[in-house]
Amino acid sequence: MILQASGVTMRFGGLLAVDQVDLTVDAGEIVGLIGPNGAGKTTFFNCLTGLYRPTEGEVRFRGAVLPPRPTRVTRAGIATTFQNIRLFPTMTVLENVMIGRHCRTRQGLLSALVRGPGYRRTEREAARVSRELLEFVGIEAAAGTLARNLPYGDQRRLEIARALATEPGLLLLDEPTAGMNPRETQAARELVLRIRGRGIAVVVIEHDMRFVFGLCDRIAVLVQGRKLLEGTRAEMQADERVIEAYLGAPVEKGA
Ligand SMILES: Nc1ncnc2c1ncn2[C@@H]1O[C@H](COP(=O)(O)OP(=O)(O)OP(=O)(O)O)[C@@H](O)[C@H]1O
Structure with a gap:
């Protein structure tokens, strides 16, 4: 296990943006984080990069509690790309x-x-x-x-x-396909698979369900700051709640 987030909670004043979220990631694994707008996905990411210090809970990377600053987290081996490109x-x-x-x-x-x-x-x-x-x-x-x-x-x-x-040993991607056309999205999927081929674990926030289900080994659903569901791609594709909320109709295996 490369990443272990336990009971991660983030409050902004009276707003509970992330509520007791647990998430583990194994070396070389691709994990998807999905959920509606405002569910707390980006806030949770920010707790993994040292940008935010969680109000409660802890994040361990390679067994050690994350250092409290983004530059030190990067040096420890977690890299991020942002929802809005920052070049x-x-x-x-x-x-x-x-x-x-x-x-x-x-x-x-x-x-x-x-x-x-x-x-x-x-x-x-x-x-x-x-x-x-x-x-x-x-x-x-x-x-x-x-x-x-x-x-x-x-x-x-x-x-x-x-x-x-x-x-990095772990790469966090926040909506990597936002604004991409289908050809670019397909190329992005192949790129993430090649990144994993280098032994790097990936956690990806995405709204494009085809992309998520075509790529991720495991998927977690955040709703209103809480982790509502988590499972392998196959488990999630079979879950009535996921089908109803996200897929509309069952997704073909390996789509
Ligand atoms: N720095 C902040 N200060 C106050 N509230 C915040 C802050 N960052 C996020 N929030 C609030 O926390 C909640 C979760 O936001 P977050 O951006 O993490 O959701 P998200 O799941 O990433 O949404 P999206 O899919 O739209 O990116 C929202 O209600 C948001 O308004």
């Missing part, structure tokens, strides 16, 4: 990925200022790894393009490349 628009595609690399290549300030041989070697290595990741997500041809000039689907790929540059 550095006036930097190149390659530079955006290299920023993700920096959490693994801690160069001293002095070394960076004088740009000595150690700094240049580290930068060269960061550029090499970053180019490999651009190739892995399929946008290496755009390495020198400004991030803001990338098509939307490719911006999402770039976010994923930057997240992978931090060498």
